[in-house]
Amino acid sequence: MSRRMAGLMQHAFMFGSPLFQNMPQSTGFDFTPAVDLEETKDAYIVKSDLPGLEKDKINLTVKENVLTIEGVREVLDQKKDEKSGYYAQERSYGSFSRSLSLPGPVDEAKIVATYANGVLTIKLPKVPGPKDAQKVAIQ
Numbered sequence: 700m701s702r703r704m705a706g707l708m709q710h711a712f713m714f715g716s717p718l719f720q721n722m723p724q725s726t727g728f729d730f731t732p733a734v735d736l737e738e739t740k741d742a743y744i745v746k747s748d749l750p751g752l753e754k755d756k757i758n759l760t761v762k763e764n765v766l767t768i769e770g771v772r773e774v775l776d777q778k779k780d781e782k783s784g785y786y787a788q789e790r791s792y793g794s795f796s797r798s799l800s801l802p803g804p805v806d807e808a809k810i811v812a813t814y815a816n817g818v819l820t821i822k823l824p825k826v827p828g829p830k831d832a833q834k835v836a837i838q
Contacts, residue, residue, distance in 0.1 A: 730772075730792075730793065730795050731795060731797060732747050732748060732749055732768070732795055732797060733747065733748050734746070734747045734768070734797055734799060735747075736799060736801075738802060741824060741825055742805075742822050742823055742824045742825055743801055743802065743803075743805065743822075743823045743825065744820065744821070744822055744823075745766060745768075745799065745819075745820070745821040745823065746818055746819065746820050746821075747768055747797070747818070747819045748817060748818055748819075749770065749772075749814070749817060749818070749819050750817030751772055751817065752770055752771075752772050752814075752817075754814040756770045756771050756772070756773070757769070757770040757814065757819060758770060759810075759812055759821065761801075761805065761807050761810060761823070764800060764801045764803070764804060764805070765798055765799065765800055765801065766798065766799045766801055766821065766823065767796065767797070767798045767799075768795075768796070768797045768798075768819065768821075769794070769795065769796040769797075770794070770795055771793065771794045771795075772792050772793065772795070773792065801823065803825060803826070804825070804826040804828070805823040805824060805825060805826060806823075806824045806825070806826050809824045810822065810823050810824070
């Protein structure tokens with residue numbers, strides 16, 4: 700019962716966040732990687748812990764100010780041994796997808812993604828625009 704309640708609370712906090720409004724409520728994915736979103740003067744920086752993944756198993760897309768990170772973490776040991784089994788297995792394997800609503804428009808042609816030591820870092824440069832609010836004349 701406590702595991703079920705913890706799962707419901709995690710779901711409520713994650714999907715209640717404005718960052719994750721574009722994520723389907725029932726994802727059907729095997730796990731959800733943690734994501735940080737930082738805003739600097741010139742860009743949005745997204746970091747996600749994806750240990751154990753090959754970079755060619757990660758797909759990134761940006762469409763209408765929504766960044767989507769998708770991929771697959773495959774089980775490395777495919778051997779089946781009837782006499783042994785896991786005492787505990789906490790690492791997640793399988794497919795994942797994570798979508799974040801970006802706070803503003805980005806220059807899609809200048810996005811840079813790097814993957815090192817199990818951390819995916821995506822730099823999404825902001826589209827230059829008006830810095831100050833523009834006054835609108837009333838006619």
